[in-house]
C-alpha cells in the first residue's frame with residue numbers, strides 16, 4: 001500500500017471513530033493538576049539537559065492530543081489528556097526520540113491513490129531507527145496537525161536540525177557483488193537498503209560487479225571527491241577487496257607506493273555473504289536494515305569505529321607442515337613498521353591452523369567472536385595457532401566457539417596478541433628422519449596430508465600460491481567503518497553442529 005493510500009484510509013477510520021466517541025469525557029480538576037505537574041516535570045527534564053526548546057506545539061499522535069517539544073537533540077511528547085480514566089499521572093510517561101536516530105522527515109498530505117502531488121496537509125512524519133535487541137529497525141512517528149503553517153514550521157526546523165549531522169553521507173558509491181553467497185545481494189540491496197537510502201535522501205552511484213577485481217579497478221579510476229562514502233553489498237571477500245581498494249587508492253593519490261595511507265572515504269558494509277564476520281563485528285548482527293541505518297545515521301560522536309586492518313581483514317591459514325611462527329608482540333604505540341629481529345618471538349612446530357584477526361570476527365556461529373579479546377579499533381591482532389592434534393580434539397576446539405568460553409582451553413591451542421606475524425612454511429622434503437620417525441603420534445603426524453611441494457596456502461578459503469613466507473602486519477586506523485562498537489553478535493544458529 002502506498003503512503004498516500006495508507007494516509008487517506010487512516011484518516012477515514014479516524015473520522016468515523018471520532019463521531020462515535022464524541023462524548024468521551026476526560027476532564028476534572030485532579031487530572032488537570034496532575035497534567036500540569038507532569039508538563040512541569042517534562043520541562044524540568046529538558047532544562048536539566050541545558051537544552052532550550054526550539055519548538056513547542058500540539059499534535060495528535062494516534063487519536064490523542066500531545067504536547068510536543070523539540071530541542072536541538074530530541075523530540076519529546078506527552079499526552080494532554082490522561083491515558084487512563086483515573087488519570088494516573090504515573091502513566092503519563094513522555095515519549096522521546098533522539099534526533100541522532102532520526103534519518104528523515106516528511107510532510108504528510110491527504111491524497112487519493114491516483115494523486116501524485118498536492119492535497120491538504122495532515123502533519124509531519126518523523127522516520128527514525130529504533131533499537132530492538134542488537135538490531136536497528138525503522139520506525140515512524142506521526143505528528144498530526146492540519147495547519148499547513150504549523151506543519152511547515154516543524155518540517156523546516158526538523159530538516160535544518162538534521163542537516164547539522166554533517167558526518168551523514170549524502171552521496172555514496174555502492175558496489176554490489178551479485179555472486180555473493182546465495183546470489184541475493186542485488187535483491188537484498190533493492191529490498192532493504194535502497195528504500196532507506198531514498199527516504200534519507202542519500203544519492204547512490206551503483207556498480208554491480210562483474211568479476212573479481214572489478215570493484216578495485218573502478219575504485220582506482222573514479223572521482224572520489226564526489227562521494228561521502230563507499231558501500232559494499234557482499235560477503236567478507238568483497239569487503240576485503242574494497243578495503244584493499246580504498247587503501248591502495250589513498251596510496252596512489254599520495255604517491256606512497258609502500259607505506260599504507262588512510263582511506264579518504266568511510267566504508268559501509270551491507271551483509272550478503274555466507275558468514276559476514278566484518279559486518280557482524282561492526283553491526284552486531286547480520287541484518288541489512290541495521291547496516292543501512294548505521295550508514296544513513298552515521299551515529300556521532302563515539303561509535304564511529306576505525307578499522308585496524310589493511311588488506312588482511314581475516315587471514316586464516318590451514319597448513320600441514322612445520323611452520324615457524326615469528327610473532328611481534330603488541331606495540332602500544334602501534335608502530336606498523338618492524339624495528340628489527342630482536343623484537344620478534346619465534347615459535348616452531350606443526351600447526352593445523354593459524355588465524356590472525358585484527359577484528360573480533362563475530363558471527364551468528366561464534367557470537368563472542370573468533371578473537372574475543374580483540375576490538376575493532378585497538379590496533380592489535382589476535383594470533384590463534386592450533387597445533388597438531390587428533391581430528392576429534394580439533395573439532396571439539398572449533399565447536400566451543402559457538403558457546404561462550406573454553407575454546408582456548410586446550411594444550412594444543414596457543415593465543416597471542418600481536419602487531420605482526422611472519423609465517424614460514426617448511427617443505428615436506430625439509431623433514432628430517434628424526435622429526436618424522438614418530439609416525440602415528442598426533443603431535444607430529446599431520447592429520448591432513450600436504451599435496452606436492454607447492455604452497456597451497458588456504459587463506460580464508462582461497463587457495464593462494466605464495467612462495468616462502470607470509471607476513472601479516474596490522475596497519476591501524478586506515479579505514480573508517482560505519483557502525484558501532486560491538487562486543488557480542490546476535491546468535492541465530494540453533495544447532496551446534498559444524
Ligand SMILES: Nc1ncnc2c1ncn2[C@@H]1O[C@H](COP(=O)(O)OP(=O)(O)OP(=O)(O)O)[C@@H](O)[C@H]1O
Nearest residue numbers: 180181209210211234235236237238273274275276
Ligand atoms: N560478478 C562476480 N563474479 C564472481 N566473483 C565476484 C564477482 N564480483 C565480485 N566477485 C568476487 O567474489 C569474491 C567473494 O565474494 P563475497 O565475499 O562477497 O561472497 P562469499 O564468498 O559468498 O561470502 P563470504 O566471504 O562471507 O563467504 C570476492 O573476492 C569478490 O572480489
